[in-house]
Amino acid sequence: MSAAALNTQFGIEGQLSFREDASGLVVAEINNAQGRASLCLQGAHLMSWQPASQAVPVVWLSRDAKMAAGKSIRGGAPVCWPWFGAHATESSFPGHGYARTVPWQVIESGSEPNGATRLTLRLVVSDKTRAQWPHDCNLDLTVIVGETLRMEMTTENTGANDFVIGEALHTYLQIGDIGAVRVTGLEGCEYWDKVGGSNLRRQDGAIGFAGETDRVYINSGAECVIEDDKLKRRIHIAKSGSLSTVVWTPWTEKANKMGDMGQPDGWREMVCVESANALDNLVTVAAGARHTLIVEYGAVSF
Numbered sequence: 440m441s442a443a444a445l446n447t448q449f450g451i452e453g454q455l456s457f458r459e460d461a462s463g464l465v466v467a468e469i470n471n472a473q474g475r476a477s478l479c480l481q482g483a484h485l486m487s488w489q490p491a492s493q494a495v496p497v498v499w500l501s502r503d504a505k506m507a508a509g510k511s512i513r514g515g516a517p518v519c520w521p522w523f524g525a526h527a528t529e530s531s532f533p534g535h536g537y538a539r540t541v542p543w544q545v546i547e548s549g550s551e552p553n554g555a556t557r558l559t560l561r562l563v564v565s566d567k568t569r570a571q572w573p574h575d576c577n578l579d580l581t582v583i584v585g586e587t588l589r590m591e592m593t594t595e596n597t598g599a600n601d602f603v604i605g606e607a608l609h610t611y612l613q614i615g616d617i618g619a620v621r622v623t624g625l626e627g628c629e630y631w632d633k634v635g636g637s638n639l640r641r642q643d644g645a646i647g648f649a650g651e652t653d654r655v656y657i658n659s660g661a662e663c664v665i666e667d668d669k670l671k672r673r674i675h676i677a678k679s680g681s682l683s684t685v686v687w688t689p690w691t692e693k694a695n696k697m698g699d700m701g702q703p704d705g706w707r708e709m710v711c712v713e714s715a716n717a718l719d720n721l722v723t724v725a726a727g728a729r730h731t732l733i734v735e736y737g738a739v740s741f
């Protein structure tokens with residue numbers, strides 16, 4: 440559907456409009472009294488979010504982010520689904536699944552009673568997606584943009600057999616400097632430490648950063664808070680339907696290799712705190728059933 444047709448069917452005067460990017464991809468722009476956000480229809484990829492109360496965006500987008508058909512965008516909130524990380528058996532299948540690089544279609548939009556703006560997209564099933572995931576299902580993502588950002592990802596099993604998924608809302612959060620933040624909420628949790636092998640460890644106190652960090656915390660649905668001493672704010676990440684939290688920063692060497700993190704040190708201004716179901720927490724969705732992962736982000740200055 441063209442941006443013009445989307446504006447006619449789903450646009451909301453003064454709140455929601457659609458435009459075509461130079462790359463040809465369609466982007467939804469949400470702008471209301473409480474905040475603003477943009478979302479690329481490819482991948483249902485939320486690219487930015489800034490509540491009106493904050494001078495600096497809360498969701499980070501790399502200054503070197505590239506928009507191209509079939510490619511993931513660096514930053515924002517990539518949708519990882521129906522597996523997280525590498526595919527269990529097929530090394531040629533894309534890391535973090537295909538949902539973030541395929542077309543999605545808009546199925547609904549509206550205004551919430553509190554003035555926030557709602558937009559729902561559904562992944563478009565194709566021969567390409569079926570070749571990697573043969574199950575009958577719907578994957579919907581609803582974003583509600585206001586003073587908080589709420590994301591709801593629902594997997595519906597429309598087939599006759601149960602299936603298992605891994606998933607994440609892989610959010611990149613904007614921070615002042617990686618050396619000046621800590622993440623609380625995961626004290627005492629077990630995590631798989633993916634740096635230097637894969638070892639199960641237990642978190643002692645708040646998480647601080649002094650090098651590459653790539654961890655999957657398991658068996659916890661706790662709210663996480665990013666305490667940012669430089670921007671003087673806290674980012675709250677509250678969730679349901681998610682028992683894993685991925686905490687990731689690439690640090691210098693890996694960021695340099697990635698090439699789209701915003702050279703030379705854009706990576707220092709982001710940290711990923713991802714609400715997931717991964718490793719020990721994969722989800723079985725029974726035939727005819729639904730599973731929903733919900734995350735709500737908020738920012739408070741101090």
Ligand code: BG6
Nearest residue numbers: 534535609633653654685687713
């Ligand atoms: C994190 C993973 O979720 O995503 C990391 O834990 C990975 O291992 C990172 O490097 C970025 O992945 P990608 O595929 O977007 O470059």
